[in-house]
Amino acid sequence: MSSGHVRVDHLSITFAGKQGPVTALAPTTLHLAPGSFTALIGPSGCGKSTLMNAIAGFVQPAGGAMTLDNTEITGPSPDVGVIFQQYALFPWFTALGNVKFALKRLGLPRAELHDRAMAALEEVNLAQHAAKFPGQLSGGMKQRVAIARTFAAGPKVLLMDEPFAALDAQTRIVMHHLLTDIWQKHRATVLFVTHDVDEALLLADRVCVMSQAPGRIIRDYALDLPRPRSLRAQADVLLPIRDEIITLLHPTHADA
Amino acid sequence: MADVPQPRRVRPKLAMGLAGATGLGRPLLSFGFILTLWIAVTGAGLVPEQIFPSPLSVWQATVEMAANGTLATDLAVSMRRAAIGFGIGSVLGVTLGLLTGRVALVRALLNPFLTLLRPIPAIALVPVAIVWFGIGEGSKYFVVSYTVFLTVWFNTHHGMEYIPDIYLRASRSLGASRMREFLTVVIPAAAPHIVAGLRLGVALAFLSLVAAELSGASSGLGHRLQEARQYIRTDRMFALLIILGALGATVDLIVQWVGRKLVHWQQG
Numbered sequence: 092m093s094s095g096h097v098r099v100d101h102l103s104i105t106f107a108g109k110q111g112p113v114t115a116l117a118p119t120t121l122h123l124a125p126g127s128f129t130a131l132i133g134p135s136g137c138g139k140s141t142l143m144n145a146i147a148g149f150v151q152p153a154g155g156a157m158t159l160d161n162t163e164i165t166g167p168s169p170d171v172g173v174i175f176q177q178y179a180l181f182p183w184f185t186a187l188g189n190v191k192f193a194l195k196r197l198g199l200p201r202a203e204l205h206d207r208a209m210a211a212l213e214e215v216n217l218a219q220h221a222a223k224f225p226g227q228l229s230g231g232m233k234q235r236v237a238i239a240r241t242f243a244a245g246p247k248v249l250l251m252d253e254p255f256a257a258l259d260a261q262t263r264i265v266m267h268h269l270l271t272d273i274w275q276k277h278r279a280t281v282l283f284v285t286h287d288v289d290e291a292l293l294l295a296d297r298v299c300v301m302s303q304a305p306g307r308i309i310r311d312y313a314l315d316l317p318r319p320r321s322l323r324a325q326a327d328v329l330l331p332i333r334d335e336i337i338t339l340l341h342p343t344h345a346d347a
Numbered sequence: 348m349a350d351v352p353q354p355r356r357v358r359p360k361l362a363m364g365l366a367g368a369t370g371l372g373r374p375l376l377s378f379g380f381i382l383t384l385w386i387a388v389t390g391a392g393l394v395p396e397q398i399f400p401s402p403l404s405v406w407q408a409t410v411e412m413a414a415n416g417t418l419a420t421d422l423a424v425s426m427r428r429a430a431i432g433f434g435i436g437s438v439l440g441v442t443l444g445l446l447t448g449r450v451a452l453v454r455a456l457l458n459p460f461l462t463l464l465r466p467i468p469a470i471a472l473v474p475v476a477i478v479w480f481g482i483g484e485g486s487k488y489f490v491v492s493y494t495v496f497l498t499v500w501f502n503t504h505h506g507m508e509y510i511p512d513i514y515l516r517a518s519r520s521l522g523a524s525r526m527r528e529f530l531t532v533v534i535p536a537a538a539p540h541i542v543a544g545l546r547l548g549v550a551l552a553f554l555s556l557v558a559a560e561l562s563g564a565s566s567g568l569g570h571r572l573q574e575a576r577q578y579i580r581t582d583r584m585f586a587l588l589i590i591l592g593a594l595g596a597t598v599d600l601i602v603q604w605v606g607r608k609l610v611h612w613q614q615g
Contacts, residue, residue, distance in 0.1 A: 148520070166519070169520065171520060172520060177513060179514065180517075181517075183612050184531075192521060193521045196522040196523065241521070
């Protein structure tokens with residue numbers, strides 16, 4: 092079974108600007124192995140979110156090709172789940188209602204729909220908050236609901252666009268553990284966009300570094316380390332990579 | 348971090364007293380003040396009673412209209428017209444707003460025209476309505492529903508335009524069909540604007556109703572107001588104006604309350 096294989100080949104994306112088209116993503120090639128966890132890191136405006144939006148089917152490419160399990164990606168699909176930085180929960184539904192929304196397309200009987208939605212919330216330790224509306228939840232709780240909702244839809248690929256950037260440091264650590272646990276259970280192919288080097292090193296099997304705009308992937312690290320990771324315990328491997336990435340992200344600092 | 352003592356805000360005595368007046372206190376204070384002023388002006392005998400009636404004669408006029416039964420009938424007739432006109436106008440407004448917001452062809456065909464209609468005041472439509480529908484109920488329904496329709500349409504359409512893209516992206520990547528997206532994402536996302544439009548529509552329903560009743564009606568609060576002019580009964584006019592004001596405010600409060608229940612997730 093090899094599902095969740097993403098192939099992005101020479102993909103380029105342009106946006107209409109005031110003075111003609113603007114290149115948001117220079118031709119980029121990226122293959123994601125089924126069940127892998129890849130972090131995509133780069134300076135702001137480098138096109139990492141654009142690349143993610145293209146794989147999500149939100150943005151039409153100007154050139155190149157994208158496939159999921161050898162099928163062309165032409166638009167959003169439940170095979171490709173997305174976790175947004177702003178959570179994107181529907182505020183008019185409860186936490187449970189949000190998760191049910193993802194399960195609706197399966198056409199389950201009422202009781203099973205409810206049970207599966209509750210089980211998904213249980214997985215992110217939010218069963219006791221099922222009846223609350225997003226407005227009544229903290230940022231970390233909202234993102235947990237969003238994770239439960241996205242996994243409930245059973246995606247083969249999970250795209251995460253700086254999902255924890257809006258959370259405080261403590262909550263972020265909790266979320267890292269939670270995400271790692273759930274991912275190891277579901278084994279979707281993850282593409283995790285971030286600008287936090289430590290986050291990338293702690294979570295991913297592979298870290299791709301993008302250049303300044305118009306972005307391209309300029310470095311690709313494989314990290315074969317056991318989880319849960321810590322920068323201190325695995326310092327001899329992680330710290331040199333960390334220093335390299337930071338230099339790559341801020342080339343001007345080295346010159347100054 | 349240690350607690351930094353905050354400088355105490357010193358408020359003048361009067362403001363302090365006002366802050367204490369909460370809930371019903373504030374409006375009662377305001378009404379009491381205006382009423383006192385009114386009694387003082389009319390009591391001083393500066394203006395003839397027939398031009399500017401005292402609160403007492405306005406009260407007596409109200410009692411008189413209540414006793415002879417016209418008040419209850421007028422209220423019922425006017426409320427019925429406002430309600431039916433509002434019903435027709437708001438259903439059409441919401442429906443068309445959802446369509447112009449969602450379907451590019453409908454938008455292209457209707458938006459420029461409807462936008463052009465918006466600045467036409469409702470009163471200007473009354474003559475046309477009378478020619479088309481006579482002085483009976485039809486012309487009232489037409490004027491009210493037309494006014495309500497335009498406002499509700501505009502707000503609904505506006506709400507549809509400002510639906511955050513992220514909701515649609517989330518909905519589609521979760522595999523929702525277009526129909527489910529429309530019913531459970533698009534409509535709730537536009538709901539705060541729709542509700543705001545309905546609330547405006549209620550206020551405009553009363554406004555345009557009275558405009559329609561003032562010329563060419565044989566019943567209703569607006570007609571009674573016009574009749575009072577013929578007999579120079581300013582006491583009745585004042586009574587009717589106050590009733591109209593109170594009625595509008597009450598209905599607005601109810602709509603506001605219902606609206607808050609409907610879009611409970613919208614804060615502030």
